[in-house]
Amino acid sequence: MTEPLLQIEDLVVTLGARTGDHDIVHGISLRVQPGETLGVVGESGSGKTLTMLAVMRLLSPPLAMSRGSIRLEGEDLAALSESEMRGVRGRKVAMVYQDPMTSLNPLMRVGDQVIEAMTAHGVDDDEARRRALETMARVELPDPERTSRAYPHELSGGMRQRALIATALANDPTLLIADEPTTALDVTIQRQILALVKHLSDEFHMTTVWVTHDLGVIARLVDRVVVMYGGYIVEDAPVDQIFHAPQHPYTKRLLASLPNPADDSRPPLAQIPGRPPLPSESIEGCPFRPRCQEAIESCLTLPSLEPRLEGAVACWVPPERWG
Amino acid sequence: MSVNEVAWLEAEDTPPQRESTWRRLLASRSGQWGLILTGIVLGLALLSAIGATPYDPISQRPEDRLQGPSLAYLLGTDLFGRDVLSRSMAGVTSSLQVAVVAVFISAVLGTFFGVASGFYGNRVRGPLNALTNILFAFPPLLLALALASVATRNWFTVAVAIAIVYIPIFVRVTRAPVLSLRETDFIKAARVLGFSSNRILFRHVLPNILPIVIVQVTLSMSWAVLTAAALSYLGLGTPPPTPALGSMVFEAKNLAATAWWTMAAPGLVLIVFVVGLNLLGDGLRDALDPRNESNA
Amino acid sequence: MIRGKRVARTLAEATVTLVGVAVLVFVMMRVVPGDQITASLGIEAGNMTEAQIDALRAYYGIDQPLHEQFFGWISEVASGNLGVSQRTGQSVLEMTANSLPVTIELALFATLLGVLIGVPLGMISASRPNSRRDAGAQFVGLAALSVPSFLLGALLLTIVARVLRYNPNAMGYARPFEDLSLNLQQMLMPAIVLGFALAAPIMRTTRSAILEVRSQDFVRTAIGKGVSPMRIQIRHVLHNSLVPIVTMTGIQLGYLLGGAVVVEQIFSVPGIGRQFLIGMQQKEYAVVQSTVLIIALLFLLVNLATDLLYRVIDPRVRSG
Numbered sequence: 001m002t003e004p005l006l007q008i009e010d011l012v013v014t015l016g017a018r019t020g021d022h023d024i025v026h027g028i029s030l031r032v033q034p035g036e037t038l039g040v041v042g043e044s045g046s047g048k049t050l051t052m053l054a055v056m057r058l059l060s061p062p063l064a065m066s067r068g069s070i071r072l073e074g075e076d077l078a079a080l081s082e083s084e085m086r087g088v089r090g091r092k093v094a095m096v097y098q099d100p101m102t103s104l105n106p107l108m109r110v111g112d113q114v115i116e117a118m119t120a121h122g123v124d125d126d127e128a129r130r131r132a133l134e135t136m137a138r139v140e141l142p143d144p145e146r147t148s149r150a151y152p153h154e155l156s157g158g159m160r161q162r163a164l165i166a167t168a169l170a171n172d173p174t175l176l177i178a179d180e181p182t183t184a185l186d187v188t189i190q191r192q193i194l195a196l197v198k199h200l201s202d203e204f205h206m207t208t209v210w211v212t213h214d215l216g217v218i219a220r221l222v223d224r225v226v227v228m229y230g231g232y233i234v235e236d237a238p239v240d241q242i243f244h245a246p247q248h249p250y251t252k253r254l255l256a257s258l259p260n261p262a263d264d265s266r267p268p269l270a271q272i273p274g275r276p277p278l279p280s281e282s283i284e285g286c287p288f289r290p291r292c293q294e295a296i297e298s299c300l301t302l303p304s305l306e307p308r309l310e311g312a313v314a315c316w317v318p319p320e321r322w323g
Numbered sequence: 324m325s326v327n328e329v330a331w332l333e334a335e336d337t338p339p340q341r342e343s344t345w346r347r348l349l350a351s352r353s354g355q356w357g358l359i360l361t362g363i364v365l366g367l368a369l370l371s372a373i374g375a376t377p378y379d380p381i382s383q384r385p386e387d388r389l390q391g392p393s394l395a396y397l398l399g400t401d402l403f404g405r406d407v408l409s410r411s412m413a414g415v416t417s418s419l420q421v422a423v424v425a426v427f428i429s430a431v432l433g434t435f436f437g438v439a440s441g442f443y444g445n446r447v448r449g450p451l452n453a454l455t456n457i458l459f460a461f462p463p464l465l466l467a468l469a470l471a472s473v474a475t476r477n478w479f480t481v482a483v484a485i486a487i488v489y490i491p492i493f494v495r496v497t498r499a500p501v502l503s504l505r506e507t508d509f510i511k512a513a514r515v516l517g518f519s520s521n522r523i524l525f526r527h528v529l530p531n532i533l534p535i536v537i538v539q540v541t542l543s544m545s546w547a548v549l550t551a552a553a554l555s556y557l558g559l560g561t562p563p564p565t566p567a568l569g570s571m572v573f574e575a576k577n578l579a580a581t582a583w584w585t586m587a588a589p590g591l592v593l594i595v596f597v598v599g600l601n602l603l604g605d606g607l608r609d610a611l612d613p614r615n616e617s618n619a
Numbered sequence: 620m621i622r623g624k625r626v627a628r629t630l631a632e633a634t635v636t637l638v639g640v641a642v643l644v645f646v647m648m649r650v651v652p653g654d655q656i657t658a659s660l661g662i663e664a665g666n667m668t669e670a671q672i673d674a675l676r677a678y679y680g681i682d683q684p685l686h687e688q689f690f691g692w693i694s695e696v697a698s699g700n701l702g703v704s705q706r707t708g709q710s711v712l713e714m715t716a717n718s719l720p721v722t723i724e725l726a727l728f729a730t731l732l733g734v735l736i737g738v739p740l741g742m743i744s745a746s747r748p749n750s751r752r753d754a755g756a757q758f759v760g761l762a763a764l765s766v767p768s769f770l771l772g773a774l775l776l777t778i779v780a781r782v783l784r785y786n787p788n789a790m791g792y793a794r795p796f797e798d799l800s801l802n803l804q805q806m807l808m809p810a811i812v813l814g815f816a817l818a819a820p821i822m823r824t825t826r827s828a829i830l831e832v833r834s835q836d837f838v839r840t841a842i843g844k845g846v847s848p849m850r851i852q853i854r855h856v857l858h859n860s861l862v863p864i865v866t867m868t869g870i871q872l873g874y875l876l877g878g879a880v881v882v883e884q885i886f887s888v889p890g891i892g893r894q895f896l897i898g899m900q901q902k903e904y905a906v907v908q909s910t911v912l913i914i915a916l917l918f919l920l921v922n923l924a925t926d927l928l929y930r931v932i933d934p935r936v937r938s939g
Contacts, residue, residue: 465911
């Protein structure tokens, strides 16, 4: 059993509000093996983005990681000093963000922003310039020379996202975290970007984590899926199992809500009624219980993540007993 | 138009609660200090207004001139033997008189023009814009100076001069929210449903811009006090023998090296007053901020 | 294409405003009770006969209808004749040529001081919002805002001149190329007074701009790249905060032209503010009218310059 590249144990992220502290991520644990592509799926408010920000130690007050450990290649990230962590960010682990328009400095040329990712880690200017153009070509930006001199607002949405990806890949990170990188883009561009990242990830055997609210997006991208709800992990399984034999009612509802043009019997975009819990709301037992059709008496007690089939699930009601 | 529709429409539009605003103001540090400091100064002004000063601010007592602070004269005496404390108090009263009148005039006229410009649109807005730009093209003090010098000097003309300088601020500050209010659903619905313009203006627009006007009034008060003092320093303010804080500082210029109290007293009173007004303005602005509504 | 149109529109508005300013000034000066003749001649005016006064009035053009006077004056100004001072006989143009550079030097000094004090204080304040450090910086800012220029000037002059016995401003004004050292010394105190007043709003604007920018996504991206805190503060946060800071500096520079009137008087600096004040006290129509016109023009120029500066700072503005 190889050592996982990323190992999160019992992570708790807390929001310090005026009315008191609220936990948003409730002690989750997950592992990512080297070279693996993991998908983290959940609605907004599920805590998936916060978990990744915790990995990068990008949480700022009032949010903070109050418990748990995060190990990258065996190294405890929480124990690092801020300047040591700075050496890790952008070099060993890099993140691509959701909205490329707001995630790029509007007053800085795009090429300089890619170069900056390298010079921050000691690469000298000329080398950085050369590698920046290389990386921009790798992300399939047309005419990297000219594009590098452009400002973000002069580029299209797709090109901006490619540039953002270029800044993330500039130092050949061991771990790439992509947080909904296509949500802010056109559907056609979305597919291009997804294909691009998959291609790069395969080509360089990069360990990748995809964070998204859309199961359909990652169907062909990932090896394994972790489903999050209300700050808890409710299911963790290989992608095939998730799609063909979901073990958690929430996962099943997520699958049902995917648009399927081939299946006329299914209503389009079946929404799950209700909404995820707010940080200030404390729900007794399983967080999905109020919206779950399979809920039974036992669900008033929080289920723990238990192995089942080839993955793990946190639910008292196995699929054979679903209505 | 059924009674219910009217009630619903008017209920849709709820300006911030006055009671919780007051409480928020009292809770904030700037609000507290603002109220305390302005309260002290206002208290002094009130005492002076009813004649309750230790000595007559105007009468001279040459035998007692340039005495330092003592039990007899709490803040000392000036070149003519006048009690500095009493004069400072009277000075505050005259500053207040000028500032209140000036700000009142500019607030009323400025809000009127600003609301009209935002509400009634292009025919009114063009010339109003041009006029506002012209007034804005002068540095405020310069304009006040020029205006104050053209008329016979008394406290009222000084107040009018300052008022004219600060009208454009009120116009600008009230026009923007009115413009955006005009586009809100309930105003549009009200017009479609045939509410008279007056009713819309008085019951919906004015209450919503009231907080902004209040904050601007407080800020303008502090500028007005400063401008009035600068004018009287240059000899263009309220004419003697009424004491004015600015002219007191001017007179003290040559004395202050040996008789520090002649400059310290009016200066300190001025600073406390302005600091208090600024803090109050800040506190009010925070307390009235609609973003705070969600936390209330 | 779009740029040209916008620039043309701005210029057109500025011209209209300038004309309006001229009208306003003209009207104000004419409302004065007691006209220029009696004011400049003082007591002697009482000893002249009606006919003599009329003759003088005709000479100075004061007997003509108002609108003719106005257009007459405007055409003179357009051809470069700004009038003549009754007392000294000196042309206003010449007076202004001497006094304007003085005020500009003072204004530049004051702005430099104001920015050097205000921006770092604002950055300190914003670095740990709502902390004691922040409260301290904000208190200094509030004090600066609340102490009137004339008081600070009078206080400074009194303390320095009387107590420390150092008063470079008591000597005649020295031009920079005549005696640079004395000139700088003479500029120091007035610039401090004006700069202090300028620093307060600049500090506030810097603080709120930085807090706003710091919460934006691209700052998080930069941190996520492992960029050093110093570089983030300057290249990402401060750079993007410049627009509101520059705006505020431009506005304050305008107010400075007004505040300069008082400060120039206190420290005997022969700038354009003092020219205005003396002209007003002596009811010199020509001097005051032309001086105010020039100051308003300066003000408009500062606004235009600020506008142009935006285009340099923020490339998004360039594309219209």
